[in-house]
Amino acid sequence: MTGEFENRPWGAWFVLDEGEGYKVKRIEVLPGQRLSYQTHEHRAEHWVVVSGTATCVVDGEEVVAGVNDNVYVEVGQAHRITNQHDEKLVIIEIQSGSYTGEDDIHRLEDDYGRQAAVRD
Numbered sequence: 001m002t003g004e005f006e007n008r009p010w011g012a013w014f015v016l017d018e019g020e021g022y023k024v025k026r027i028e029v030l031p032g033q034r035l036s037y038q039t040h041e042h043r044a045e046h047w048v049v050v051s052g053t054a055t056c057v058v059d060g061e062e063v064v065a066g067v068n069d070n071v072y073v074e075v076g077q078a079h080r081i082t083n084q085h086d087e088k089l090v091i092i093e094i095q096s097g098s099y100t101g102e103d104d105i106h107r108l109e110d111d112y113g114r115q116a117a118v119r120d
Contacts (some may be wrong), residue, residue, distance in 0.1 A: 006102075009112040010035055011088070023100040027081070029054075029089040034082035036110040043097030043104060045073040047081070052089035055082040078108055 005014040010033035017024040029035070029052075037057065047054070047070065054065045057080045058073055065071050073079045075097060083089035107114060 008035075009033070011083075013093075016092075018100065021096060021098065021100075023095040025093045025095070027091045027093050029081055029083040029091070031083055031086050031088065034111060035080055036105075036107040036112075036114065037078055037080040038108060039076055039078050039106045040097070040104050041076065041106070042099035043095045044075050045079070046094040046096070047071045047073070048092045048094075050090045050092055052083060052087050053085050054089055054091060055084050056080065057082075080109075 002015055002017055005012060011028040011030045013028070014026045015023060016026055027047075047056070047065070049065045049067055049069050051067065054069075054071070056063045056065060056071045057078075058071065059077045059079070063071055081089070081091065
C-alpha cells in the first residue's frame, strides 16, 4: 500500500507507488549496515542509487554503485545491499513480478538473526 513503511535494523523502507505487477520503494541504509543476503521467488528488482554509495552483491558478484547507477536483480538471484560509508545510502527500488509482498523473502544470511519469510 502506498505510504506503507517499515523500520528495519539496517534502516527503513517506504512504499512510494504500487500497482498490478510492480512496487516502488525508497530504501534507506544506515552507515555500516547491510540488508540480508536473500532471494525472491516472484519478483525482480531494479535499484537506482540516489544518495551515497551502495556495495551490492548479486549472485556472489560485488558491484559498487554511486549516484545515478543502476543494479538489476533477476527473479531468484541472491542479492544484498551494503552501506560501507559514513553517510546514509538512499536507493529507489522498482520491484516487478507476479507478487511483491514482503513475505517473498528467502534469507540466506542475515546479520540480525531474522529467519526467511517465505510465502506459502
